[in-house]
Amino acid sequence: MMKKIRLIDTTLRDGMHAVSHQFSTEDVSAVVKALDDAGVDTIEVSHGDGLGGSSFQYGFSKATEEAYLKAAAGAMTNAKLCVLLLPGIGTHKELEMAANAGAKVVRVATHVTEADIGEQHIKIAKSLGMEAIGFLMMSHMVDVDKIVEQAKLFESYGADAVYVTDSAGAMIPTQITERIAAVKKAVSIPVGHHAHDNMGLAIGNSIAAIQAGADIVDGTCRGAGAGAGNAMTEVLVGVLDKMGYATGIDLYKIMDAADDIVMPRLHRPPMITKESLSIGYAGVYGSFLLHALRAADKFNVDARDILIEMGRRKTVGGQEDMIIDVAYELANRK
Incomplete structure (x- = not known):
């Protein structure tokens, strides 16, 4: 029997980064309808930085x-509507709003060492009747034992899956392979993987994850998302x-959905550039790209230098404000 792999499409969440969060509700309806018709199991819709992300800090x-969410729910027949929540950006109020608007799944995303800050959100989601998934971000920054520890925490909070x-x-x-295999062995819930293409390895890494035991992988039509x-x-x-x-x-x-529905709506078709490659090489958060490009232009420095320095400082998602400081420092070194 063929193993079933659940594929969560996040064109309308991670892909929001590729359009500066400017998809319209009509865009959302059109994309959701095409994805649903193609048979996609779960469709994620949120600001690129999750519920509550629309702000001066992350972009409106x-x-x-x-x-x-209401536009997405109205266009669905079979798929499940999913949202992303980063504790501290999104709160229980946004989560309750999402559930009322039709969301059935929430991915609670924390830094890879901070699963504990997602405990209340996992439990609130379960009380709302939602599927709750723990989402360990920036998993390259710690060793395997720490990832296993944090995955087990999410499982203990009642998460239905962990990423x-x-x-x-x-x-x-x-x-x-090493990380997925270790987590798969340590927990009894499904394990997922979310890949970015900054070093050209998103498909290869997704396949490696599946072969190591992952049950769920993510994708976006035309690869729309942060970074590359x-x-x-x-x-x-x-x-x-x-x-x-x-x-x-x-x-x-799904080919038609990608080429005919999504591609014409993209402001910045995803590709590996010297800056997005630098994100992968430096190991910094994908959404730093546009912030670094703007700061580089403002201070007349190389965006690659900004990203490499952000990586050297081991910055994480939510520290976008440091990009200006780094660009300023680099400019003054000249």
């Missing part, structure tokens, strides 16, 4: 998240089909 969305997330696109397949983007949903479907895994997704329909 074109519409409210409630409007996005090993390569937020920076910094890992190579052997590192993915994500593993392409349509490519994952084709590759997994050739490898003998079942996704339940129609290959032609």
Whole structure:
């Protein structure tokens, strides 16, 4: 029997980074309808930085998240509506709003060492009748034992699944294999992987994760996402089909969704550039890219130097404000 792999599409969440969070509600409806028709199991819709992310710090969305979620829910027939929540950016109020708007799944995303700050959100989600997934970001920054420890914490809080997330696109397949295999052995819940393509390894790392035991992987149509983007949903479907895994997704329909519906709506088609490659090489958060480009232009410095320095300082998501400080310091060294 073919092993079933659950594929969560996050074009309308991680892909928000590729359009500066400016998808319209009409865009959301059109994309969701195409993904649902193709057979995608779960569709994630949120600001690029999760519920509550629309702000001066992270960039304002074109519409409210409630409007996005209602548009998505109205366009779905079979898929489950998912949201992302980063504790401290999103709160229980946003989570309750999402549930009322039709969200059935929430991924509670914390830094890889901070699963404990997600405990209350996992429990609130469960009380709302939602599927709750623990999402360990920046998993390249710690050793395997720490990832296992944190995954077990999420499981103890009642999470239905746990993710090993390569937020920076910094890992190579052997590192993915080691981490996924260890977590899979340590927990009794499904294990997922979310890949970025900053070093050209998103598909390869997703396959490595599956071969190491992962049950869930993520993709975005045309790879839309932070940095150089994500593993392409349509490519994952084709590759997994050739490898003998079942996704339940129609290959032609997901190709059409990507090329005919999503691609025309992208402001910045994802690609590996010298800056996005630097993100993966330095191991910094994917959403730093646009902030670094703007700061580089403002202070007349090389964006690569900013990103490498941010990596040297071991910065994490939420520390975007440091990019200006780093750019200023680099400018004054000249």
